[in-house]
Amino acid sequence: MSNILRDKSFAFASRVVKACRYLAEQQREFVLSKQLLGSGTAIGALVREAEYAETKPDFIHKMALARKEANETLYGLELLVSTNLSTPRQAESLHLDATELLKMLTSSIKTAKTALTSTPKN
Template sequence: MKKDNIVLDKSFRFAIRIIRLYQHLKDTKKEFVLSKQMLRSGTSVGANVREGNNAESKADFIHKMGVAQKEADETLYWLELLNATDYLTIAEFESIYQDANELLKLIRSIILTAKSNR
């Protein structure tokens, strides 16, 4: 029986939210530049988490999770810019920003645990 992997699940669901937000911004706000950056970094989080899940070593795992952490933090930056330039409503921003921040904290915690268990 396969054990649940919370960070894989959360990062996948987060990528879906990012894709839907990108579609909304592109279609209704006609915003293409910032939202594309957000799309790239936001979907990259889960891809790197998945790569880390298949790491060849503990060091490789920590590296891949480190990349996922950077991508999550970059996504926060793009969300902050989209909010500051009024492309997102307060409700849209707060909802997805909270998810991104929780994901970032989870990934940081995983990295710290992996480093201490080396």
């Protein structure tokens, strides 16, 4: 069974790893690339954790953490461009993908919250 958010976050993490490798090897940039590596790969890891959440609130919490990591990744990409460590063109595709993940995570959180509030309590 396919899970679009899981697949996209994994593919994104893979691209982030390659981008960070490039930054380290070609640009000799280590601080920002490690921060980007951490936040960019954490998105998918948290989505995976959320798959086995113990409760609906736990699921929402893990997805909210993934959304925060996506936002941090966007910040890192913007910082790389503003400091001329990356051109806007180089960062554009990753930025678009991170924005898409952010939107997907927000939608998942809203859906889960709606389901949580509409579930009858015993």
